[in-house]
Structure formats: structure tokens, C-alpha cells
Amino acid sequence: xxxxxxxxxxxxxxxxxxxxxxxxxxxxxxxxxxxxxxxxxxxxxxxxxxxxxxxxxxxxxxxxxxxxxxxxxxxxxxxxxxxxxxxxxxxxxxxxxxxxxxxxxxxxxxxxxxxxxxxxxxxxxxxxxxxxxxxxxxxxxxxxxxxxxxxxxxxxxxxxxxxxxxxxxxxxxxxxxxxxxxxxxxxxxxxxxxxxxxxxxxxxxxxxxxxxxxxxxxxxxxxxxxxxxxxxxxxxxxxxxxxxxxxxxxxxxxxxxxxxxxxxxxxxxxxxxxxxxxxxxxxxxxxxxxxxxxxxxxxxxxxxxxxxxxxxxxxxxxxxxxxxxxxxxxxxxxxxxxxxxxxxxxxxxxxxxxxxxxxxxxxxxxxxxxxxxxxxxxxxxxxxxxxx
Amino acid sequence: xxxxxxxxxxxxxxxxxxxxxxxxxxxxxxxxxxxxxxxxxxxxxxxxxxxxxxxxxxxxxxxxxxxxxxxxxxxxxxxxxxxxxxxxxxxxxxxxxxxxxxxxxxxxxxxxxxxxxxxxxxxxxxxxxxxxxxxxxxxxxxxxxxxxxxxxxxxxxxxxxxxxxxxxxxxxxxxxxxxxxxxx
Numbered sequence: 280x281x282x283x284x285x286x287x288x289x290x291x292x293x294x295x296x297x298x299x300x301x302x303x304x305x306x307x308x309x310x311x312x313x314x315x316x317x318x319x320x321x322x323x324x325x326x327x328x329x330x331x332x333x334x335x336x337x338x339x340x341x342x343x344x345x346x347x348x349x350x351x352x353x354x355x356x357x358x359x360x361x362x363x364x365x366x367x368x369x370x371x372x373x374x375x376x377x378x379x380x381x382x383x384x385x386x387x388x389x390x391x392x393x394x395x396x397x398x399x400x401x402x403x404x405x406x407x408x409x410x411x412x413x414x415x416x417x418x419x420x421x422x423x424x425x426x427x428x429x430x431x432x433x434x435x436x437x438x439x440x441x442x443x444x445x446x447x448x449x450x451x452x453x454x455x456x457x458x459x460x461x462x463x464x465x466x467x468x469x470x471x472x473x474x475x476x477x478x479x480x481x482x483x484x485x486x487x488x489x490x491x492x493x494x495x496x497x498x499x500x501x502x503x504x505x506x507x508x509x510x511x512x513x514x515x516x517x518x519x520x521x522x523x524x525x526x527x528x529x530x531x532x533x534x535x536x537x538x539x540x541x542x543x544x545x546x547x548x549x550x551x552x553x554x555x556x557x558x559x560x561x562x563x564x565x566x567x568x569x570x571x572x573x574x575x576x577x578x579x580x581x582x583x584x585x586x587x588x589x590x591x592x593x594x595x596x597x598x599x600x601x602x603x604x605x606x607x608x609x610x611x612x613x614x615x616x617x618x619x620x621x622x623x624x625x626x627x628x629x630x631x632x633x634x635x636x637x638x639x640x641x642x643x644x645x646x647x648x649x650x651x652x653x654x655x656x657x658x659x660x661x662x663x664x665x666x667x
Numbered sequence: 668x669x670x671x672x673x674x675x676x677x678x679x680x681x682x683x684x685x686x687x688x689x690x691x692x693x694x695x696x697x698x699x700x701x702x703x704x705x706x707x708x709x710x711x712x713x714x715x716x717x718x719x720x721x722x723x724x725x726x727x728x729x730x731x732x733x734x735x736x737x738x739x740x741x742x743x744x745x746x747x748x749x750x751x752x753x754x755x756x757x758x759x760x761x762x763x764x765x766x767x768x769x770x771x772x773x774x775x776x777x778x779x780x781x782x783x784x785x786x787x788x789x790x791x792x793x794x795x796x797x798x799x800x801x802x803x804x805x806x807x808x809x810x811x812x813x814x815x816x817x818x819x820x821x822x823x824x825x826x827x828x829x830x831x832x833x834x835x836x837x838x839x840x841x842x843x844x845x846x847x848x849x850x851x
Contacts, residue, residue: 347746348707361701
């Protein structure tokens with residue numbers, strides 16, 4: 280019987296490759312299917328529904344000279360997409376565009392901070408009998424986006440988490456704990472408030488999202504002191520609450536540049552079945568990317584993230600056991616610098632597919648400590664956009 | 668309240684498969700700079716329009732494309748400078764006044780001039796200037812060719828009557844490619 284890779288399996292590089300290959304394969308199949316459709320060949324054009332074919336100039340323009348399209352006939356010019364996805368990306372889609380995507384993210388945490396001061400393990404162990412020497416957070420995210428109109432894009436996201444923590448006790452013993460499973464499913468609608476995507480104008484977008492508590496908040500693992508002990512708050516897969524995600528996004532784009540900013544909040548409603556509520560999260564981001572080639576654009580992003588402390592507490596978690604079990608040691612502010620490379624296939628077998636590789640480091644962290652601090656994060660994303 | 672893992676996988680897999688099968692995918696293609704496409708269209712329009720001799724100063728070997736108002740083309744229109752169409756060398760020029768615009772053979776009227784469009788078109792009535800715009804109501808106001816959109820593609824409308832009144836002949840080939848034609 281088919282099953283998801285278990286915790287041991289997922290440590291195997293071959294299994295990770297199979298996961299990635301599976302998603303890449305899905306893209307290849309989709310792309311191959313699209314290439315065989317008459318609508319994409321540019322021959323089945325009707326006045327009511329013009330084909331969005333990509334007509335290549337008879338003589339390919341040289342790099343940096345792509346703005347001169349005078350070698351194309353008027354018929355060819357009228358078949359070019361003047362609005363559509365490109366290597367610079369977009370936060371919304373045009374009417375009847377569908378996007379499927381997969382994203383892999385990996386974050387590494389180690390070392391304790393109190394405010395922005397680093398603490399040694401010895402300092403932390405004076406206050407707690409156990410600390411965590413490292414934490415690894417992996418996430419596989421499935422994304423689905425659809426635009427019923429030019430001004431509205433709806434999306435659904437389902438994360439799958441794989442997390443592990445290494446513990447160190449005062450006695451010098453080390454032991455690991457792990458958790459794995461689906462997180463909270465999120466639905467979001469993005470409505471254009473100002474600007475017109477088809478005219479290439481800067482736009483102001485409203486984000487309205489809601490997440491549902493599909494992720495477990497009762498993840499357990501064996502520890503030296505207890506079998507099937509409830510794991511710390513950061514090791515839980517979901518929030519246990521319905522959360523609202525309101526936000527505003529501003530995006531702008533020229534022929535070679537894309538830029539934008541976003542303010543987004545995550546507000547849990549009420550307390551979960553374990554009697555606590557994760558703190559509000561706030562995110563402020565700003566980014567810019569530059570189209571070097573039709574298929575390549577590097578990007579830079581600054582992310583400011585703020586998280587509040589947990590209200591209430593899980594009755595099974597002793598806040599004196601380790602810092603991550605204390606609901607009052609969860610808040611913090613982090614400023615991340617994220618550099619990325621975006622690859623896009625404007626034509627050929629992979630047409631419409633985008634691959635994004637990002638790596639980030641924290642420039643600044645101020646945490647309610649002692650609290651584990653971030654070291655780095657990487658992500659690899661794949662999306663395929665097509666029209667219904 | 669966690670859902671079972673299998674149920675969620677099944678839900679997503681079914682959803683994705685259903686979408687891929689039910690909605691024949693048409694790949695979204697590369698986006699072209701709309702103004703690079705419009706600039707190339709202006710170049711092509713010249714091939715399909717006949718100007719009366721009086722539209723050119725005597726002995727002139729050039730054809731002037733003027734831009735009135737804010738230039739939305741950036742540098743894309745400069746690509747036309749020096750190109751030769753129908754024996755005329757193209758010159759792209761930013762014009763500041765309607766009087767200056769009367770010396771052009773083709774005039775792109777920017778959306779920034781929307782408020783004074785009737786006055787501009789009135790002033791050009793006696794000149795053989797092919798007027799091109801990109802604003803709603805342009806051809807109905809007496810403009811000759813107006814850029815518009817159809818889906819993700821560029822399209823254009825033609826006011827043939829306005830062109831004829833300016834003694835400009837638009838070829839039937841161009842009329843066929845237009846999204847709509849005002850004949851009277």
C-alpha cells in the first residue's frame with residue numbers, strides 16, 4: 280500500500296529526490312499536454328477568443344534589444360501577449376488563469392537569544408533543566424490559485440510539516456524529538472483596490488485570508504522522562520484555531536523591474552481545544568526583482584516579522600521544563616534578508632513554468648528569551664500557470 | 668481538530684487531477700512590453716496608409732511620428748528612428764503644441780491629453796495627420812486609430828470616416844485587422 284515517507288525515510292536523499300521529481304514530473308506532463316492543444320498552436324484563433332500564442336520574431340532580437348518588434352507583421356503583433364505572467368512574477372492572476380504550485384522550505388534554528396543578546400547553553404541551563412541545541416523545520420506546501428476575474432484571485436494552501444529538535448539536559452544527555460504531518464489549510468482572496476494589471480499599472484491589493492485548524496496540536500514523542508510526551512509549542516503542526524489573515528499589498532512593474540510591499544497579519548480567533556491561543560503575527564515585506572533575461576530574474580526581499588506571546592497554556596506542558604514550553608517566551612521580532620533567483624520558461628516544453636530558489640539570513644532578531652534563534656532559511660518553489 | 672492525512676492527500680490529489688483534466692491548460696506565455704508592441708504597430712500602420720502629397724513638405728524624404736503629451740513609450744519608440752518605410756525615413760519627435768503636431772504625418776496623442784482631445788482633433792481637421800490614441804471614446808471623438816485590448820492581446824479600432832476627411836486612405840488589409848471600424 281502506498282504511504283507517505285516516514286520519518287526515517289525522509290532522511291534519505293533518494294526519497295527527497297523522488298518527492299521533487301514527482302512534482303517536476305507533474306509540471307512536465309502538464310506542459311506536454313498544453314503543447315499538443317490546438318489553442319496553443321495559434322491556428323485556432325477566433326475573434327471572440329484570441330489565442331495567446333507567443334510568436335517568435337523571424338530573426339530573434341539580440342539580448343538587450345528585445346524592445347524592437349518591427350520585424351513582426353501586424354498579424355503577429357496582434358497575437359502577442361501584452362499582459363501575462365513573466366519571470367518577474369505577480370501576486371495575482373488574470374481572468375481564468377489557474378496556477379498550481381509546490382514549495383519546499385527549510386529553516387534552521389540554534390543558539391539562544393534574550394532580546395538581541397546571545398546566551399550560552401550554560402546560562403540557559405541555569406534557568407531550565409533542558410534546552411534545545413537545534414531545530415530543523417521543513418515544509419512542503421501545495422498551492423492552488425485561480426482568478427475568476429482580473430481583479431480577484433483566490434488561493435488555497437496546504438502545508439505539510441516535518442520538524443525535529445535536538446535536546447540537551449543538565450545531565451549532559453542528548454535526545455531528539457520529531458513531529459510530522461499536515462498543517463493548517465489556508466484560503467485567501469486577493470482583491471485589486473487600485474490600478475489595472477492589464478495596463479501594467481502599480482496596484483494596491485487587499486488580502487483577506489482564513490486558515491482552518493487542520494493541523495495537529497497534540498503532537499507527541501518519546502523523551503527520557505516520559506513516553507508519548509506532548510511536544511513544545513513550536514513543534515505543533517497547527518494552531519488549533521481559526522485564524523484571520525488580513526493584509527494589504529502594493530505591487531509595481533515595469534518592463535524590467537518588479538517591486539512591491541506587503542503588510543499581513545495572522546490573528547487567531549479564540550482559544551484552541553488545548554486552552555491556549557498562539558500570538559498574533561505581523562509581517563511587513565518589501566521586494567524588488569530585475570529581469571536579466573526573459574528566463575532569469577534575481578530578486579531581493581526584506582521581511583520584518585513580529586510574533587506575540589501565547590495566551591493561556593497547554594496543561595500538559597510545564598513552562599519550567601524548557602524555554603520552548605513557556606508560552607511567555609514565544610514573542611520576537613526578526614528582520615530577514617532574502618535573496619532569490621527566479622527561472623521562467625517563456626517558450627518550449629516548460630512554457631509557463633517558474634522555478635524560484637531563495638535563501639535568507641536574519642539581519643536582526645530580538646526575542647523574548649531565552650528563545651531559539653534563526654540561522655537561515657532556504658526555499659525552492661515551482662509553479663505552473665495556465666488558462667482555462 | 669486535525670483531519671486524517673489520507674483524506675487530505677486524497678482531497679488535494681483529486682482536486683489537482685480534476686483541474687488538469689477538466690480545464691484544458693493553455694500555457695500562459697511570455698509578456699511583451701505593451702508599448703514595444705504598440706511602437707511596432709505604429710511602424711506597421713504606415714505601410715497600410717496612403718498620405719496625400721501635400722502632407723509632406725516638398726522634397727521631404729522623411730515621415731515624422733509625433734508624440735503629444737506624456738510619452739508612455741519610454742525608449743521603445745526610439746527604435747523606429749531612422750527606419751525606412753515606403754521610401755521615407757522615420758523621425759520620432761516629441762511635440763509640445765498642436766501647431767507643431769500639424770507638421771507630423773502620424774501623431775500619437777497620449778492619454779494625458781484626454782481633457783483637451785476635442786480641441787486637438789478640431790485643430791488637426793484640415794491637416795493630413797494620422798491620429799493614434801489609446802483611450803476610450805478616441806475614435807468616436809474623431810480620432811483615427813485607437814489602441815485597445817482583446818483578452819491579453821493588443822487590438823485597435825479605426826475611424827475610417829475621420830481618415831477620409833483628412834484625405835488619408837487606409838488599406839482594406841488594415842481595416843480587416845481592426846476590432847471595429849467606424850465607416851461614416
